Amino acid sequence: MLVKRIAFYITGKCIKLAVLLIAVSILSFILVSHSPIDPVQSYIGADITRVSPEQRDNIAEYWGLNEPPIQQFLNWGKHLLQGDMGTSLIYRSPVAEVIAERFLASLALMSVAWVLSGLFGYVLGMTAGMKEGTWVDKLIKGYCFTLASTPAFWLGLLLLMLFSVWLGWLPIGLGSPAGILEEDVTFMERLRHLILPAVTLSIVGVANIALHTRQKLVDVMNSDYVRFAKAKGEHGLKLLWRHGLRNISLPAISVHFASFGELFGGAVLAEQVFSYPGLGQAVVEAGLGGDVPLLLGIVLCSTVFVFIGNLAADILYKVVDPRIRRGEI
Known part of the structure; x- marks a missing residue:
């Protein structure tokens, strides 16, 4: 059924x-x-x-x-x-091929950033919620408010100067080393070029998830049934596991999957800063070059991408929460 x-x-x-x-x-x-x-x-x-x-x-x-x-x-x-998205004026090749090639690079970037932002945002939000009013809570909130007001391109330039120019730990940009054939590029080299763009994108996405998770956990911890559980002697991780995680899982899923649109928008800026060969860089080139077929093709693909994220969240709602399946809420 x-x-x-x-x-x-x-x-x-x-x-x-x-x-x-x-x-x-x-x-x-x-x-x-x-x-x-x-x-x-x-x-x-x-x-x-x-x-x-x-x-x-x-x-x-x-x-x-x-x-x-x-x-x-x-x-x-x-x-x-008829299945033909047209031909790109800039790349002189079918739009579908350009999008397919660039989408794989962007998908790797956005997937890593999405997982990292969700993981760290959820952990920080739970930590702040459990330590409400303490210096830990204030530190995490201050960190998140600072990130929420930080432009992605500025943060990317800052990380680029620190880890690539000054320290020399990571490559300056691109998706692979310059002057090397694509088939000769190793997985570790691709990973090194992916680190800075992914970290930039994930850091910006942490703030909303952490703040939302914190507020929901604070509401749960101040509820009557949690007070009753505390009166019975439950506290700490046991209290969080039995009463907190289940009640904040749905809001966390909602915010995380709804961030697909913001993730794609942030990827455009991050790819420009790091010259990363993804859809974000292609859409900027298409806009500046008047490449209508490529621009419309990327717009349609990004719309489907965001829609799939929202659809996945809605389906998870129905699977996780039986009240939604019965139409009670």
């Missing part, structure tokens, strides 16, 4: 996703079409002065940029329904 309900739930969510993708596509195309950047000029680059008006017209015709914006969008949508 539970599997059947979840199947119906997922089907309804998929319908909503389809409507959301259509709306996001239309809105994104409208914004891009009003951009002051000339795609033809970005495509030609520094040789713009040596290109005649006839050649510009031929380039615009080849890429379909001479047609009205509405027709361009309809052509893009028609090819998308």
Whole structure:
């Protein structure tokens, strides 16, 4: 019965996703079409002065940029329904291939950052909640408030100067050592290049999870049933394990999975700072270069990515909390 309900739930969510993708596509195309950047000029680059008006017209015709914006969008949508996301003006290759190549790098970065931010945020939040009002609680809150107001790119530059420039422990940037073929790059070398971007992204994401977990644990610890448990002699880790963890697990899941959108936005900044070859760097290049097919393709993929995170959280709710399955809350 539970599997059947979840199947119906997922089907309804998929319908909503389809409507959301259509709306996001239309809105994104409208914004891009009003951009002051000339795609033809970005495509030609520094040789713009040596290109005649006839050649510009031929380039615009080849890429379909001479047609009205509405027709361009309809052509893009028609090819998308056929499984073709178009060709990138910047990379001169299919958008699907560019996204697939860049997504793997971004997925590795965001996965490591997501796990680290969730783990440390949850631990810090529980520690602060159990030590409410003490110097430990004040120290953790101050740390989290500082992180919450710290821009990701500034923190990335700070870590870059400290660990790469001054100490020389980690590479300055990129996803692999320069001048080495991709097939010759070892796993440890890729890991060393991943450390600083992942740490930057995870540190920024710790604050929200820690503060939210702390507040929920404080509410639980001040509840009547916890007071009754304390009166029976329960305290410390036993009290936290029996009454705290279960009651704060759902809010923690909610905040952590809902952070997919913030995670992707933070990855854009982190990848720019460290020149990491992921989707974040590609979307900036597509925006600055007027590469509409690549930009729309990345927007759709990021929308699906965030949607999957929220859907996974909702499904976990129904699995973890029987009250939600019965519709009681």
